[in-house]
Amino acid sequence: MFGQVVKNFGINLNALNEKNTVSSGDLITGHISFDLTKQTKITSITMTVTGRVHVHWSTSGGGGRKRRRTRRNFSGKLEYFNFSSIVLAENSASGVASRLEPGTHVYPFTCQLPQGNFPSSFRGVHGQIVYSLTVSINRPWHLSKSFATELNFVHHINPNQPELWAPLSGSNSMTVCGLLCTSGSVSMTVSTERKAFHPGETVKIICDIDNASSQTVTPEVKLQQKQVFYTQNRVHSNTFFKTLVSKTGQPISGHTSDVHAEIMVTIPLLSVPSISNCSILEVEYPIKVSLKVGACSELTVLVPIILCDASVNAPPPSYL
Incomplete structure (x- = not known):
């Protein structure tokens, strides 16, 4: 009626x-x-x-x-x-x-x-x-x-936080084994120009790689969305990863050092900002950079960026 x-x-x-x-x-x-x-x-x-x-x-x-x-x-x-x-x-x-x-x-x-x-x-x-x-x-x-x-509620992150504008960097290394003996080591350092970005922006991911092994290695970059859900008392949790963007770089031959690679990743426009101010639901955006070594080995570096709304484009604070 x-x-x-x-x-x-x-x-x-x-x-x-x-x-x-x-x-x-x-x-x-x-x-x-x-x-x-x-x-x-x-x-x-x-x-x-x-x-x-x-x-x-x-x-x-x-x-x-x-x-x-x-x-x-x-x-x-x-x-x-x-x-x-x-x-x-x-x-x-x-x-x-x-x-x-x-x-x-x-x-x-x-x-x-x-x-x-x-x-x-x-x-x-x-x-x-x-x-x-x-x-x-x-x-x-x-x-x-x-x-x-x-x-459509948006939590505005204060852009005047120095840590948001500081570069991010992470490193990792591993020893690659051959059939009969040690093949050599592989190391990688990954960095971004800052920590905070916004949807639609392109992130330049800088990879410095040393491949002292006999294997060819291939860099792969994934921008992931990490969703973490908690019970009321945070005793139990459930984590879900969603890949938003995936890019593969050029292969790097064995016994090659001081390789400088830059891979550009554009953040999807519809991505929601990072959520860290909720006790039972969190949203993070790790950039996962992997080197595929042979058929079954992988060297990984995680760089956790923060996704803000567009107001993060305000001029960064001056460093003394």
Whole structure:
């Protein structure tokens, strides 16, 4: 019956920026609109804004009935905020519901997000961080009908942190064995020009390689997204890796030293910022650089970058 009375319901938000994102403390404005097919009594129209995190995964072992018996479920929940406001109220003097005529009705609204260290919106394999705005229409002797829209919340990382602009570097080495004796050593140092980047930016990955072995080695670079989910008490966790970009460099022949290779990796535009300010869900962006040595050996260096929103492009602080 409700769908026959109320048609074309919409929640329209006024964009605060070109990416239509919101952040801590932002003032959100907009309007709701809907069509009524007949005269209708409305007790109230309320708006609720929430910020929540929920993670869940399960493990199992064996098969059949045994598998069902050994299944274990893990979960965690957090609520950052939950507040409501009234868009339309019944007549305060008489307590009588508002009687709305057929046709189009438009009601503006304003609400301000609370100040706080809230993580960015995210949907992962075992959990999600969701900020939503829900509008409920309440009628006498009827169940409430709710309409929701998600807010694209972004946590802004302060770009004036010196460590974000400092170069990153990591090294590793290994001894390569031949059929009868030691073949030689392979070493690699990987560096980036800074730690912080933003979606759409290209990262220059600098690889300095010494290949004293008789084997040909091939560098491979992967930009990964690491999702880590925790239970409420952080006793249990689940980690998932997703490769966003993969690049392969030129092979390096055996007994070759002082090889300087630069591999360019562009961060996908739709990548979400790093999340480190949530106790049950974290998102990291390690760059994994590997040297494939022969058929089964691999030398690996991890360089963990931080992915920020575009505001990280502010001029870096001066170093004395």
